[in-house]
Amino acid sequence: MAAVRARPGPLWLPGLPTERRAGTRRRPRADRGSVMSSPPAPPPVPPANHGTSTRPYLIRALHDWCTDNGFTPYIAVYVDASVQVPLEYVKNNEIVLNVGFEATTALKLGNDWIEFKARFGGSSRDIVVPVDHVIAIYARENGQGMAFPVPTEAAPMPPAAAPPEGRPTALRLASDESTPAEAATPSPAADGAAAGDGKPPPPEPQPPSGPRPALKRIK
Secondary structure, three states, X not given: XXXXXXXXXXXXXXXXXXXXXXXXXXXXXXXXXXXXOOOOOOOOOOOOOOOOOOHHHHHHHHHHHHHHOOOOEEEEEEOOOOXXXXXXXXXXXXXXXXXXXXXXXXXXXXXXXXXXXXXXXXXXXXXXXXXHHEEEEEEOOOOOEEEOOOOOOOOOOOOOOOOOOOOOOOOOOOOOOOOHHHHOOOOOOOOOOOOOOOOOOOOOOOOOOOOOOOOEEXX
């Protein structure tokens, strides 16, 4: 009987690659001299919508603050053809209005327009002010408030009419040398109810004294 010889298998040593199986593909090796890096990240895309203006929200917040603390809220308005106010009380394209609940009727502080009715010279007038034409809102008693930029595009304003004679003015305007808190005073209807209530208005208070208040400008 012939002896069967065992066929020696392949010699394997540590560190040497093994035989690849039939049908498999060898992965390409990267060049040792080159450094593989990830592709650069795309630049951040700015948001398409930056949101609406914060001015109407700040106006409502400061109006609520004045009302809760017993102060009288005043607004300074830049006047042009888009603003509906008594033009006989406009000076240097500006007018100061009392927007307290006791001085106005049907007050609406919207996102685009501020609308209310107030008494001027004994008669009720409709007031319509674009929100972007409000350049300041502050408390009459201490001048605490906030200032806003003047609108860049302004429509030409029609000529102002002369104030009626023999009638008290409904409000006073801020001069160029003084701050709004020093020159502004409430209108005769500021402490009364709506037009036609028949109640005599209380005596007009004096403007506050002391250092000039500083308003914060919002850009």
